[in-house]
Amino acid sequence: MNRIAPPDIAFTGRRPMALNLRRLRAPSISQSGNRSVVARSVAQFVLAGLVALVVLTVASLIASRRVGTSEAIRDATERTTVLSRTVVEERLTPELLRGDPEAQSALAYRMGGIITTESFMHIRVWADDGLIIYSDQEGLTGTMGELSSEAQKAFATGEIVAEVSELEEAENALERDQGRLLEVYQPVTALDGTELLFETYDSFSHVDENARQIWWKFLPAVLIPLALLQLVQLPFALRLARKVERAQSERAELLERVITASDGERKSIAHDLHDGAVQDLAGVGYALSVVSDRAKGSGDHRSVELLDNLQVDVRRSIKSLRSLFVEIYPPNLQRSGLHVALSDLLAAVGGRGIDARLDYPDGLELSEETNRIIYRVAQEATRNVVRHARATQLKVEVGEVPGGVTLRVADNGNGFDVSERGDSKAGHFGLRIMRDLAVEAGGQLDIYSKHGVGTDLRLQLPR
Numbered sequence: 366m367n368r369i370a371p372p373d374i375a376f377t378g379r380r381p382m383a384l385n386l387r388r389l390r391a392p393s394i395s396q397s398g399n400r401s402v403v404a405r406s407v408a409q410f411v412l413a414g415l416v417a418l419v420v421l422t423v424a425s426l427i428a429s430r431r432v433g434t435s436e437a438i439r440d441a442t443e444r445t446t447v448l449s450r451t452v453v454e455e456r457l458t459p460e461l462l463r464g465d466p467e468a469q470s471a472l473a474y475r476m477g478g479i480i481t482t483e484s485f486m487h488i489r490v491w492a493d494d495g496l497i498i499y500s501d502q503e504g505l506t507g508t509m510g511e512l513s514s515e516a517q518k519a520f521a522t523g524e525i526v527a528e529v530s531e532l533e534e535a536e537n538a539l540e541r542d543q544g545r546l547l548e549v550y551q552p553v554t555a556l557d558g559t560e561l562l563f564e565t566y567d568s569f570s571h572v573d574e575n576a577r578q579i580w581w582k583f584l585p586a587v588l589i590p591l592a593l594l595q596l597v598q599l600p601f602a603l604r605l606a607r608k609v610e611r612a613q614s615e616r617a618e619l620l621e622r623v624i625t626a627s628d629g630e631r632k633s634i635a636h637d638l639h640d641g642a643v644q645d646l647a648g649v650g651y652a653l654s655v656v657s658d659r660a661k662g663s664g665d666h667r668s669v670e671l672l673d674n675l676q677v678d679v680r681r682s683i684k685s686l687r688s689l690f691v692e693i694y695p696p697n698l699q700r701s702g703l704h705v706a707l708s709d710l711l712a713a714v715g716g717r718g719i720d721a722r723l724d725y726p727d728g729l730e731l732s733e734e735t736n737r738i739i740y741r742v743a744q745e746a747t748r749n750v751v752r753h754a755r756a757t758q759l760k761v762e763v764g765e766v767p768g769g770v771t772l773r774v775a776d777n778g779n780g781f782d783v784s785e786r787g788d789s790k791a792g793h794f795g796l797r798i799m800r801d802l803a804v805e806a807g808g809q810l811d812i813y814s815k816h817g818v819g820t821d822l823r824l825q826l827p828r
Contacts, residue, residue: 406606407599414595418588425587429580436579438527440548441567444485445549446525457490457555462498462508472499486546490553491562492522498561504704519550519562526550529569535682545569600808616805621734623805640688650679703736704729707743707761714759721747724762731770733824738802739763739772742810745795746774746822754778754820769808771825780814799824 451601461468488496500506519526527549530698547567633770659670704725711721743761756778764771803810807818808826
């Protein structure tokens with residue numbers, strides 16, 4: 366016995382504009398539903414705009430902080446260079462280098478006012494061996510310290526170097542309670558030609574202040590045009606959402622009309638078959654019976670045999686026509702519901718030697734339109750199984766998923782290569798009908814099949 370294959374080859378009966386419509390509304394759409402869809406669409410548009418504004422604001426804040434840092438470092442570097450050239454170098458006397466207290470006091474007196482005026486927090490003068498020649502901080506002048514990597518770089522290159530202080534370093538032990546600082550190392554030359562290093566400490570608060578100023582200048586120029594663009598686009602988004610919603614509403618109404626008209630035509634055809642061709646054939650059968658009786662009375666046995674065979678053919682045709690109009694318009698679908706209609710459909714299939722089973726959940730309630738679509742797809746699928754699949758087993762399952770309902774029709778027949786079939790090819794008209802029904806209802810139809818391993822049809826519709 367063949368088993369139904371896993372879905373390794375898939376035919377997807379979806380139209381391009383109906384992809385991933387697993388949780389769409391049912392065909393009937395209320396006016397309040399229309400408004401809610403429009404409101405959701407516009408709200409999503411506004412939310413996307415607000416997210417863009419927030420992202421841009423954060424990005425501009427980061428950018429302005431970087432620019433502020435660069436500006437603060439440049440400003441501290443320029444002020445350090447000017448101070449070293451105009452004030453510090455001319456006071457780096459041999460007496461200061463030997464640690465003379467009077468020379469230290471003279472430099473301290475001159476630098477005291479400058480520190481206040483230039484907003485420097487501290488200054489130091491270093492020797493290349495780590496000796497602090499001078500510091501405005503009490504107790505550091507004349508002590509040995511550890512030169513940072515940036516200080517060593519300034520000594521080695523003879524170029525000014527600026528950095529944001531690493532407060533965990535030993536040389537910054539006294540500044541750890543003052544927050545981050547800007548350190549600038551300016552190489553200087555004493556009056557006796559000794560190469561020294563002039564260091565200034567500047568508060569990092571200048572960076573924050575510069576960043577804020579730049580940000581406030583930059584932000585309006587970017588955010589105001591973007592906000593205006595958002596406001597200008599809002600009416601267009603609202604209009605587009607309403608147009609899309611109206612199109613969906615019209616599509617749903619058209620689907621409902623098509624289904625109603627189709628059912629009306631099917632009912633009319635079934636009525637015409639019952640009251641027309643079936644009654645005519647019944648009359649022909651009655652006439653053949655009368656003629657057969659007369660032939661028996663005359664002893665014409667050959668005519669009797671021929672007439673009896675014709676009566677059998679007529680009765681067979683009447684039975685086929687009655688089965689046909691019941692299939693076209695099953696009265697039990699309207700009277701007893703989908704469960705009973707599917708049960709009767711599979712009972713007819715079971716009479717053809719196929720083990721047909723139905724799995725239907727208790728308490729499932731669906732709209733009339735959904736019932737009709739599920740039945741028609743199941744009917745077409747089982748008809749294909751009977752005519753083409755040569756299957757011995759058939760299973761029909763109806764189930765529920767969040768926001769929708771599913772139908773599965775699986776058989777263990779000979780299957781087919783889905784990739785070899787197109788809508789225009791013979792024998793594929795039934796698949797096209799099922800595909801169109803699913804798409805027009807806002808759902809999807811998938812068919813998994815392969816030669817020799819059966820077919821698995823899966824339909825999903827919104828509730």
